[in-house]
Amino acid sequence: MDQIVSEMEFKRACVIGSPIAHSRSPLIHNYWLKHHGIAGTYDKIEVKPAELEAFFASLAERGLAGCNVTVPHKEEALRLAKHRTARADEFGAANTIWFENGELCADNTDSHGYEMSLDQDAPGWDNAERALVFGAGGASRAIIAALLRRGVEHVDLINRSVERAEELARLFGRRVSASGFDRAPLLMKDADLLVNTTALGMLGKEPLDVSLDTLKDSALVSDIVYVPLETGLIKQAKARGHRVAGGLGMLLHQAVPGFAAWFGTTPEVTPALRAIVEDDVRKAGG
Numbered sequence: 001m002d003q004i005v006s007e008m009e010f011k012r013a014c015v016i017g018s019p020i021a022h023s024r025s026p027l028i029h030n031y032w033l034k035h036h037g038i039a040g041t042y043d044k045i046e047v048k049p050a051e052l053e054a055f056f057a058s059l060a061e062r063g064l065a066g067c068n069v070t071v072p073h074k075e076e077a078l079r080l081a082k083h084r085t086a087r088a089d090e091f092g093a094a095n096t097i098w099f100e101n102g103e104l105c106a107d108n109t110d111s112h113g114y115e116m117s118l119d120q121d122a123p124g125w126d127n128a129e130r131a132l133v134f135g136a137g138g139a140s141r142a143i144i145a146a147l148l149r150r151g152v153e154h155v156d157l158i159n160r161s162v163e164r165a166e167e168l169a170r171l172f173g174r175r176v177s178a179s180g181f182d183r184a185p186l187l188m189k190d191a192d193l194l195v196n197t198t199a200l201g202m203l204g205k206e207p208l209d210v211s212l213d214t215l216k217d218s219a220l221v222s223d224i225v226y227v228p229l230e231t232g233l234i235k236q237a238k239a240r241g242h243r244v245a246g247g248l249g250m251l252l253h254q255a256v257p258g259f260a261a262w263f264g265t266t267p268e269v270t271p272a273l274r275a276i277v278e279d280d281v282r283k284a285g286g
């Protein structure tokens with residue numbers, strides 16, 4: 001007998017941004033919908049900055065349970081939400097929006113996604129005492145928060161514009177110190193964990209021009225860039241025998257809380273899902 005799904009049971013969510021064509025979120029969420037036999041869809045919708053407020057006002061009318069929010073809407077989405085999680089407020093940006101009692105709620109799941117990805121891909125990573133983080137943008141803020149929360153005692157933060165690193169370090173207090181790339185060779189000697197959060201090494205961008213020659217042998221190397229799947233930094237680290245973790249895990253794990261909020265089931269990041277997204281990244285030249 002054909003299964004008839006009423007409009008009430010059919011659930012919808014989406015990702016919004018501008019541009020949005022590159023987003024892999026539909027691949028992830030539609031995989032989970034199918035895997036769990038949930039009647040629903042997850043689409044990508046181009047929304048320009050001037051259209052954001054009207055788009056949020058039309059969510060219910062469009063039958064959307066919520067959405068992911070990406071560049072350039074992350075800060076404005078937080079401002080427009082009626083309720084925000086503490087971590088979204090802490091990062092000053094939202095990536096996940098849903099309705100609760102008809103009111104718009106906002107969360108930021110990047111920090112959680114990073115933590116969960118290292119738990120899965122590099123168990124024991126949180127024994128690190130000292131971390132060296134490259135980059136002081138939005139992603140860096142979420143990652144430093146995850147490192148400190150999980151017990152990393154000190155973070156050395158390096159950025160091209162040192163003032164931006166200093167500004168971010170000030171938000172976290174004495175456990176984070178800022179410097180420029182000239183100090184990288186020295187700081188690598190004491191790092192148990194090295195993380196790249198800059199956009200460098202991404203397909204179409206300049207490579208991250210840093211030598212790992214002075215990095216502690218036991219250090220774990222993590223790169224949140226996931227196109228290509230194996231960045232120049234990860235290749236260099238592997239060649240030196242370091243344990244490594246690529247950026248795809250963070251993308252997959254940050255998606256979990258949104259799916260749970262919209263579709264009522266907490267999904268898992270499985271090797272099968274990972275293989276599908278990896279295949280898509282490779283097709284895009286990564």
Ligand SMILES: NC(=O)c1ccc[n+]([C@@H]2O[C@H](COP(=O)([O-])OP(=O)(O)OC[C@H]3O[C@@H](n4cnc5c(N)ncnc54)[C@H](OP(=O)(O)O)[C@@H]3O)[C@@H](O)[C@H]2O)c1
Nearest residue numbers: 135136137138139140160161164197198199224247250251
């Ligand atoms: N795996 C995931 O789920 C995930 C999630 C979020 C982000 N990401 C990736 O993380 C990267 C950063 O994202 P974001 O949101 O933090 O971006 P952002 O806020 O724009 O920050 C960009 C960072 O990259 C640095 N940078 C850019 N071009 C550079 C150059 N030519 N030389 C030196 N440094 C340069 C910037 O340094 P300045 O401050 O000096 O400009 C800044 O530290 C992107 O590649 C993004 O795709 C991955």
